[in-house]
Amino acid sequence: MAEETTREYAKSFFLASKLMGRGREESYALYAWCRELDQLVDGEAASGLTTDERARSLDGVAERLRMIFDWDSQAVPTDATYADLALYDATRTVQGFEREPFEDMIRGMRRDLEPNAGAFRTFSEVESYAYQVAGTVALMILPILTIGTNNANDFERRERGVALGIALQMTNIVRDVGEDARDRERVYIAEEDLKLFGGMTRDDVLSMQTPTFDYKCAIELQIQRALMYYAQAREGVVLLPLSSRLVAACIAGLYKRILLTVRENRYDNLNMRAYASKLQKLALLPVLVWGSIVGTNDEDGDMRLDFSDDSESGQAYRVAMCRIFVAIASGDDGDEEIARCADILREIKRGVPGKQPMLSRSRRFVEWYKSSTDFGTYEDERIKIDGGTIFHARR
Numbered sequence: 001m002a003e004e005t006t007r008e009y010a011k012s013f014f015l016a017s018k019l020m021g022r023g024r025e026e027s028y029a030l031y032a033w034c035r036e037l038d039q040l041v042d043g044e045a046a047s048g049l050t051t052d053e054r055a056r057s058l059d060g061v062a063e064r065l066r067m068i069f070d071w072d073s074q075a076v077p078t079d080a081t082y083a084d085l086a087l088y089d090a091t092r093t094v095q096g097f098e099r100e101p102f103e104d105m106i107r108g109m110r111r112d113l114e115p116n117a118g119a120f121r122t123f124s125e126v127e128s129y130a131y132q133v134a135g136t137v138a139l140m141i142l143p144i145l146t147i148g149t150n151n152a153n154d155f156e157r158r159e160r161g162v163a164l165g166i167a168l169q170m171t172n173i174v175r176d177v178g179e180d181a182r183d184r185e186r187v188y189i190a191e192e193d194l195k196l197f198g199g200m201t202r203d204d205v206l207s208m209q210t211p212t213f214d215y216k217c218a219i220e221l222q223i224q225r226a227l228m229y230y231a232q233a234r235e236g237v238v239l240l241p242l243s244s245r246l247v248a249a250c251i252a253g254l255y256k257r258i259l260l261t262v263r264e265n266r267y268d269n270l271n272m273r274a275y276a277s278k279l280q281k282l283a284l285l286p287v288l289v290w291g292s293i294v295g296t297n298d299e300d301g302d303m304r305l306d307f308s309d310d311s312e313s314g315q316a317y318r319v320a321m322c323r324i325f326v327a328i329a330s331g332d333d334g335d336e337e338i339a340r341c342a343d344i345l346r347e348i349k350r351g352v353p354g355k356q357p358m359l360s361r362s363r364r365f366v367e368w369y370k371s372s373t374d375f376g377t378y379e380d381e382r383i384k385i386d387g388g389t390i391f392h393a394r395r
């Protein structure tokens with residue numbers, strides 16, 4: 001039954017599971033348990049329940065979880081669901097499962113029941129929530145992905161696995177902004193991020209029908225945040241046994257395709273749900289499998305901002321770069337914006353020692369950027385960069 005649940009509701013995970021060696025059934029059990037938990041809060045069956053009733057359901061899950069992880073007892077919870085039983089069996093066939101990630105996920109679900117569920121003041125709050133509902137999945141599944149290996153680089157594997165979970169959650173946040181706002185009055189974009197672009201507020205997003213330029217820039221910043229986590233996770237995929245490397249790389253690649261589709265939809269995630277078609281997934285799979293075997297870096301030429309500099313000038317640099325990138329994506333009517341932001345970048349460059357603006361419009365640019373140590377010059381039909389300084393857009 002857990003396999004059918006995964007097949008029906010998680011096409012990407014099910015596809016990736018076909019690459020698994022051992023542990024496939026146990027990963028289905030994990031999926032079934034996580035999905036059942038998620039449905040208690042946001043599923044159709046929960047829609048008729050009060051917040052208190054949903055909270056009581058989570059209490060029941062937590063109680064049954066305690067029994068599942070009570071290694072000294074063989075007792076099975078009398079009110080166990082099929083997902084509980086599947087998890088009970090999985091934790092007895094694969095060693096190394098820990099209770100904490102499951103409990104942390106329940107905490108994340110409880111946050112979705114709180115009065116401030118749909119509001120996040122800072123990105124740090126978003127990141128913490130993303131760890132609870134998605135980073136924890138990595139910690140749950142790592143015992144399966146590392147069957148038969150030693151614990152070497154375990155800490156790094158966990159850290160980078162959590163980064164992948166957060167990247168996937170950030171992807172879902174970017175994909176579902178319209179749906180979350182309309183159906184649940186939730187905005188999982190930090191208010192501090194929205195404010196950077198024209199002083200936008202959470203209420204502006206809740207009432208927005210068509211993406212504004214400022215909104216598109218705020219979404220680009222969320223895409224950048226997600227790409228940062230994908231890049232962190234990529235260093236961890238190589239720490240997995242080969243068959244698990246394929247699984248992780250495919251999950252990451254299939255979700256990242258969704259993320260980049262939001263850009264192709266010109267950031268209209270209010271009215272369009274970005275997705276990867278079955279054909280796209282099947283076409284992408286060999287590339288992802290081969291890439292994970294030969295270890296090619298799937299830095300797919302996307303703009304990658306430096307988030308390490310959290311100074312005011314570092315933040316201004318990221319805002320200007322997002323505005324330039326969206327302006328470029330907006331076609332010809334973006335030139336004035338590019339020129340204005342290029343002036344800002346020129347100013348900031350004095351304040352951001354050693355941080356060269358990175359702007360990718362094409363793979364050709366990325367190759368130039370990655371290869372050049374002294375940032376010679378780059379020029380295409382829209383923009384010219386000389387010595388790392390972005391000059392006025394070409395008219």
Ligand SMILES: CC(C)=CCC/C(C)=C/CC/C(C)=C/CC/C(C)=C/[C@@H]1[C@@H](COP(=O)(O)OP(=O)(O)O)[C@]1(C)CC/C=C(\C)CC/C=C(\C)CCC=C(C)C
Nearest residue numbers: 013017027030031034035134137138161165168169236248
């Ligand atoms: C291969 C296989 C069967 C994997 C199953 C993975 C699993 C147990 C997923 C549980 C997903 C789930 C329902 C969690 C509840 C909360 C939630 C909804 C989380 C979001 C997932 C999306 O799930 P959903 O089915 O709703 O999908 P769509 O909305 O339709 O897109 C999340 C985005 C979290 C997903 C997180 C992971 C799969 C963790 C990834 C980490 C690894 C695979 C570890 C990799 C290790 C290294 C070292 C890089």
